[in-house]
Amino acid sequence: MSAIDPAEAYCPTEETMRDWIKHSLLRLTRRQFVAGGTAATAALAAGCSGGTDGGALPDGSDAPPPDAPLLDGGPDAPPIDVPPDTAPDGPTPECLETDVDQLGPYYRADAPFRTDLNITHAAGVPLVIRGQVFGPDCVTPIARALLDPWQADDDGIYDNATAAFEFRGRLYADDAGRYEFRTVLPGYYVPRPRHVHLKVDAPGYVSLTTQIYFTDDPQSAGVPRTLRIPLTMDIATGGLVGVFNVVLVAV
Numbered sequence: 001m002s003a004i005d006p007a008e009a010y011c012p013t014e015e016t017m018r019d020w021i022k023h024s025l026l027r028l029t030r031r032q033f034v035a036g037g038t039a040a041t042a043a044l045a046a047g048c049s050g051g052t053d054g055g056a057l058p059d060g061s062d063a064p065p066p067d068a069p070l071l072d073g074g075p076d077a078p079p080i081d082v083p084p085d086t087a088p089d090g091p092t093p094e095c096l097e098t099d100v101d102q103l104g105p106y107y108r109a110d111a112p113f114r115t116d117l118n119i120t121h122a123a124g125v126p127l128v129i130r131g132q133v134f135g136p137d138c139v140t141p142i143a144r145a146l147l148d149p150w151q152a153d154d155d156g157i158y159d160n161a162t163a164a165f166e167f168r169g170r171l172y173a174d175d176a177g178r179y180e181f182r183t184v185l186p187g188y189y190v191p192r193p194r195h196v197h198l199k200v201d202a203p204g205y206v207s208l209t210t211q212i213y214f215t216d217d218p219q220s221a222g223v224p225r226t227l228r229i230p231l232t233m234d235i236a237t238g239g240l241v242g243v244f245n246v247v248l249v250a251v
């Protein structure tokens with residue numbers, strides 16, 4: 001394989017990167033998304049600077065084997081190693097409490113504790129969602145908040161019956177209220193925008209049931225803005241990264 005000459009390399013602009021993400025959200029095929037990510041990775045390897053900074057993202061090379069224990073991120077798990085340069089610094093400038101959204105018909109209680117929801121390594125665009133849970137002042141982190149995300153798979157289908165609890169899981173935030181889980185970009189199902197359901201619970205705060213949406217998804221236009229997050233591409237891995245901070249209301 002010949003090396004890429006930096007002088008001839010195509011260096012994606014921020015606008016181009018956002019176009020790729022938008023195409024992934026409107027996505028036609030995973031192959032098209034991967035082609036964009038591959039081009040970005042090649043550009044990075046060739047010496048491009050700039051682009052989005054999504055922080056570390058597992059690239060699959062260290063993905064757990066299929067028979068790996070499902071328990072991960074439980075109450076006794078060590079603190080999550082969130083890279084300090086990507087740690088969120090607040091929910092919103094206006095300090096808005098996170099909006100409530102519908103539970104929907106597909107919630108399943110008692111999902112396994114884990115931080116990788118794609119437990120069977122199903123197809124899809126890799127996605128990391130990370131954030132921080134705050135009290136109503138939007139400054140005080142809530143340690144060890146319990147998060148319970150669930151979503152449809154790449155084809156917009158929920159696992160409503162299997163023991164794998166595919167694309168479902170529970171995890172605790174660390175002592176600074178930070179959390180992170182890995183999944184894939186949820187597929188569309190009529191008539192919903194792409195979304196990840198999320199319940200958040202912590203002693204002394206009102207239990208929150210909500211959903212996470214993506215700003216570049218045109219179908220999410222009418223969603224409250226506390227629930228819409230931008231996605232950036234980690235050009236080192238070709239995956240997407242989004243930050244969803246949560247503000248809970250005191251009891």
Ligand SMILES: [Fe+2]
Pocket residue numbers: 104106152192195197
């Ligand atoms: Fe849903």
